[in-house]
Amino acid sequence: MSNNYFNTLPLREQLAQLAKCRFMSMDEFSDGVEALKGKKIVVIGCGAQGLNQGLNLRDSGLDVSYTLRAAAIAEKRQSWKNATENGFVVGTYQELIPTADVVLNLTPDKQHTPVVNEIMPLMKKGACLSYSHGFNIVEEGMKIREDLTVIMVAPKCPGSEVRAEYVRGFGVPTLIAVHEDNDPKGEGLALAKAYAVGTGGHKAGVLMSSFIAEVKSDLMGEQTILCGMLQTGSLLCFDKMVEEGIDPGYASKLIQYGWETITEALKYGGVTNMLDRLSNPAKIKAFDLAEELKEIMRPLYNKHQDDIIDGTFSRVMMEDWANDDKNLLGWRAETAETAFEKTPAGDVEISEQEFFDNGILMVAMVKAGVELAFETMTAAGIIAESAYYESLHETPLIANTIARKKLYEMNATISDTAEYGCYLYNHACLPLLADFMKGIKTDVIGKGLDTTDTGVDNARLIEVNAALRSHPVEAIGAVLRGHMADMKKIV
């Protein structure tokens, strides 16, 4: 069994690695793709990330080919089709890995250990191995041959978006890191930067992080606010509305598209803007609900973060991997059977504002989840920049997936680690909020406040506004969104 790399480090080093995260300046990328020019890049895996990153790199003038398992080639599987129809050279590990200067491992986390064990002996001396997720190195303790350089380049968006933004002439925010134990020639950073340029990431902003900070923050964000909170919130809000006699079709639609609409406001202007979309009485209501939710859920967030930091989460999940994903697949099937999942969105018109007005509880859940995840991460030593990206920044992406595909497909689409963590969160959070939900009525979910009187107490409103605006996630958010807006005028 594997050894958790993080747990082998002294506390001082653990804290130093967790705290690594720096927003890089555009002029740090003036060398473009030079460090990769003329090098042979071989991508392992041709799914959404693999294919789209490869397309970008090739269009940036780099030499890209794909290596797949012999079986995938022989059976002409989808990954083989993806690569060949796009005009890439495809070959087996034995054929291509020995020729590679840089190997991009873009397979799912679960396959990392067998894949890396298989390719490592085939790799050229002094070549570079790149990951897009640090799980294998950090949680599974994979030891990479000493002569190899190990880097991480992780675009913070789905593969399709990585491509679409590149084609527009832009890119997606990208996190890069160098595994310091594996940087024998000191070229890791130069390679990672060139790779980020090749995918267009430098135009949208690059965070220089560490393998550890990436893993510990990524796991935390995805299983709590991003996927877990939205899943639990969807189920609770739907059941409550139906119980209160609201048309199930309406309830289903309000939730399926509501997360996307309210987190769109979050994306543009943070938690503050999301709550500013509500009337004053509704804002105060959402604020109070969020405070209550935070108090109830804080121990759960702490537990998730603790389990992630000490490796319990990955150990338990890997046990399920070893058990043919029995838990994961069972939980996925359960999701398909929930009332929300089985009720199609009704053919009713819901205006953009109505999603806010009738979804006060959903707004409160997003606020509580974002702030709790952010607070918990930073309390664990993760720097605010990382915590922001892994909580607030990515929430709209998952909300968008739910809008398109609801929960079952959302879970099937996200990474295995995210999905597993999402179910753990959901199982713990549903009973945790049972009492809280008893007090919920349709004024905060489904119908909106009775708006005959929108008057509020001045002092209370000032208090709420001040509390919203002074939360640390808003401070760092303003800075990072400012960077983004400078670069991405289209937002």
Added chain:
Amino acid sequence: MTQILPSHTEMNSIKIENYTAVFGESFTLNNINWTLEPNQHWVITGANGSGKSALSAILAGAGERISGSISGLPKHIEIISFEAQAELIERELKKDDADIMDVISEGTPVREILEEGKAIYPEFDSALLDQLVAMFKLEPMLDRSFRKLSTGETRKIMLIRALANNPDLIILDEPFDGLDAASMQLLQDLLKSKIDAMAMVLVLNRFDEIPDFITHIAYTDQGKLQHSVDINNKQAYDDLYQLLHLKTTELSVPATDLSDRPPALNPNDPLVRLTNIKVAYGDATIIDGLDWTIEPGQHWQLSGPNGSGKTCLLNLITGDHPQCYTNNIFVFGMQRGNGETIWQIKQYIGYVSTALQWEYRVSISLRNVILSGFHDSIGVYTKSTDKQKAVADQWLALLGMKDRANEPYNQLSFGDQRLLLIARAMVKHPTLLILDEPCLGLDDINRQLVLALIEKICTSGDTTVLYVNHHAEDQISGISQFKQLEKLDAQSS
């Protein structure tokens, strides 16, 4: 019992059907279909020589009918035009010639000219005539010879006479031409006061002269009635405005920012050389064995049925098709697959297609859409120079969108978006301008506009145009090379 109020005239619909007429030796009005309903007041507009005067004149019986019919014309029609004015002056001159007595003829006095209708038309309105004479302060010239009046004065006299004749239909060809602002306002007010008494057809060059009582606009181009627009249709009205603006403005393609040009190409190289191209998806072959060379300055039209691979072929050139790396493609001095980036290729290309318009889903200003053409991006992510901004503004002016520079692009009509994307494609004076069915999905008005722009671009200089379409009527003059693609039998394995 319902009493029907007596109306001035029993105006019927005037129906012009499939009407073709020639005017002199060189001008033909072609296949006109036009219906003027009672209570409608029309403006006919169009570029010089487009046939707008001729169209108005056929109502008054001008032109030699070749085919078609006109029905429902009212009994009494007055037309005021340069031609009518010339005729009247000619008549007066003849009178002079006819006077064989050896005395200097003073010609017909203005008063007589004005009152000619009194004996002819029972509906002649003497009171109105007096009122108009007073209004335009013409008393001092009533006894002067009509012949001796200036052109502008003659015009005024004719207008007044026509109105006093109190016709069922009055046709005024450029009635405001040569009038000062005050007279123009006077005349507009006067016409407005008569809209219930007579139908009006005005021929106008300028949109801003259209009086507010006008209900419909007819637009002529090359001897055809191209568009009939209800003035309440804001969108169609705006489009027509732009079109007229484009047709009547001395069009020149704005200069570009020369400080940011891509590396010069070897003039002896073709711009594009495709050799034995093959594109297939799985077992379906789309293109097989195609060769094509585009030399600098050779404008091409590419046609072919749906599915014949037109867009695919263009994407091989632009670098947007992934199989460009598996084919023998030479573009802008680069053999594909040798470490060049797509941005190195795109810097030589301006590109418009419906797919681009679908992909161009960003809420940026009109100006920024045009500026993005300098950077080959969708949206703007690079700072633009002052020169580039100035060029963008020239394009906006050219499109008649000058005052809308900061409006959001995504709220524009489809046609306006397309126009902007064409400007975006042209703004850097690309070496190769690729227009993939630029008129697709456009209404008639916008199609005319786009075609007019492309014609200008074809003749403007250094840009080679590659134009894809399959509508015969959307031919562009200036394109002499044609490439036809055929659909392959799909399942060849």
